[in-house]
Amino acid sequence: MSSRTVLTPKTEPVGADGYTLRERSWKREADKHVQALNVMLAERGAPIRFGYPAPVAVPFDGPGPDEAYAGALPLDDELADVLALSTALLQAARTGTEDVADERTLLLKRAALTDRLALATPHDTTAQSRAIREAHILMTFDVVHHTGRGEFAADSIEADGAGGPRAYVRQEYAAWHVPIPPGEGI
Template sequence: MFEIRVVCDADDTGPVTAALEAAFRIGAVRQYPSRTPGQARLYVTADHQPDPAGRPAAVWPSPDAAYAGAPVLTDELTWVAETAAATAASSGPADRTFCLRRAAALDRIALLDDTLHVSSDTPEVATEAARRLLALDRNADGGGHSAGTVPPHTLDAARDPRGYVRQEYAAWHRRNLAAVDRPAPEAP
């Protein structure tokens, strides 16, 4: 759920409200005068529309399933910090693996905060890191790097970016475990 604020011509409040209703599930529209003569301010609480095709929402892996076998959180945070420092020193862009592992580590911290009933901004920070991964995957050549069943450009991914991170982390972790378990080629 989120809040939308629109400033528009007073005569356009009807069409603007209709457009908001078409795009989102909205609550009551609150209208106030604007500081600019002839304009109005509209405030509305909104949420995403259900999938128009009537498909059920994506089923993301549970945190336990997504992070099963993941490195200890302190080790993961050390890797993220060291990689961030190395990336900053080389002035190179962060790669997808870094963005994915950072988003997953922040998600795990946010889940711990929820479990321990700690009030912090970690859920918001984790969500923002997840949105960055989504943006990276959406803008990647060839339509994205998504390895899961829900691609990054879907409404489900936009609705739950941390769920998308769990899906992608689980797939990435499985691929890496398979690569480690693969036998080395025999010498001729």
């Protein structure tokens, strides 16, 4: 019996094209799927075509926390403001006079508050997941009500990647500080 070396991903030889044999076979399969997708898109009259590897949008960074939260209330005052807005919205809901703009303001301030708390405690995984959850709530609201103000929409591919939801909150918070010109409101 001859001794054969076992090929592993670390020991497999790389060809002139930069791929291992295994990677080359995966690429061939991916190329077949991309070709089939492009045929289907052409049959349906879609103007787009895909290549391999498929282009991936880089998540936008949005404004940095210092820029986005410049002039924001201190955390304890912001928390008190969020609680006051929550109470006011609850009262408005009971009387049937709730306003979309007030609800968005609450969601934006709540998402910004949890983002700022997560920034203050970077190793607290609970704070990080709460910030992402609140960001998704704001993003969902903005998609449903078309209320986003920033450069990237809540349902854009840029806001979908890692860091995107919290960057979206910062983008929206920074835009919220900028006064809206007369005649252009929510």
